[in-house]
Amino acid sequence: MKNFDEAKRVYESAEIPAELDSRVRAGMKEGARRARRVRTLRRSLGSAAACLAVLFAGLNLFPTFAAAAADVPVVGGFFQVLTVRSWERTGDGLVVHVDQPAVSAQGSGSEMPELSKKVNQEIRERVDARVAEGEKTVAEYKEAFLATGGTEDEWAEHDNKVTVTYDVESQTEDTVSFVLHTMISTSVGDQQDYYYNLDLKKDRELTLADLLGDDWVNVCNKSIKAQMAASEDPSVYFDASMGGFETVDETTGFYINAAGNPVVVFPRATVAIGAMGQVEFEITK
DSSP, X not given: OHHHHHHHHHHHHSOOOGGXXXXXXXXXXXXXXXXXXXXXXXXXXXXXXXXXXXXXXXXXXXXXXXXXXOOOOEETTEEOEEEEEEXXXXXXXXXXXXEEEEEOOOOSTTOOOHHHHHHHXXXXXXXXXXXXXXXXXXXXXXXXHHHTTOOHHHHHTOOEEEEEEEEEEEEOSSXXXXXXXXXXXXXXXXXXXXXXXXXXXXXXXXXXXHHHOTTHHHHXXXXXXXXXXXXXXXXXXXXXXXXOOOOOOTTOEXXXXXXXXXXXXXXXXXXXXXXXXXXXXEOOX
């Protein structure tokens, strides 16, 4: 429980961007109102299970203004990846939905490992930046739409969204692998995913070299090219003259699946036709 409290404390101490101040203040008021109800519930329920449910509710109330139940995977008896902000806002032709994760890991004393603090701050900054980017994109889109003859009623029919979610791909006693998904959807989609593969015991990020050895580049390249060639329709993949796949490098995104194997991921339309979406290749030795 100490690790959970510490993760929340570190998250609370992070500086909130000025443009989110009004939203956060509204969330705090709503959180305070709901917290009073939660405290009443805690007094009325004496079981440990009830207390744990209250803990989950309290987490999701902070610091949002529209909270949802959290998905809290557990590793080795401690909270590892938890939802710290979950909210949705609708207005002016835009729906924003955010489920933002944070990492908690076993540390020494009262301090969380530096990796967890770094990752939590990075996630927060990325989420806030993508939400702001989406709002700006939709505002500019609306301005152009109206300037070219569109009406407010027609604009209201648009399905513009900014979505932030995450998936925990695998967990062990010492490691966790998860993906932060961000999508800005207007007339086109702009998806950006961020991959976190963490060794919580050693307080470090895992690399493809850690999983595949010193020859990881060749291992990946050979496997990816073989999978492309063996696919039902190899023509969906771009060749070298079209800017298709050539090699992996340190910037190549990947997650670790339940079997413990890295799964390399390429963004839409980078190595294959756009209809394929994101393309994944599981790499085995």
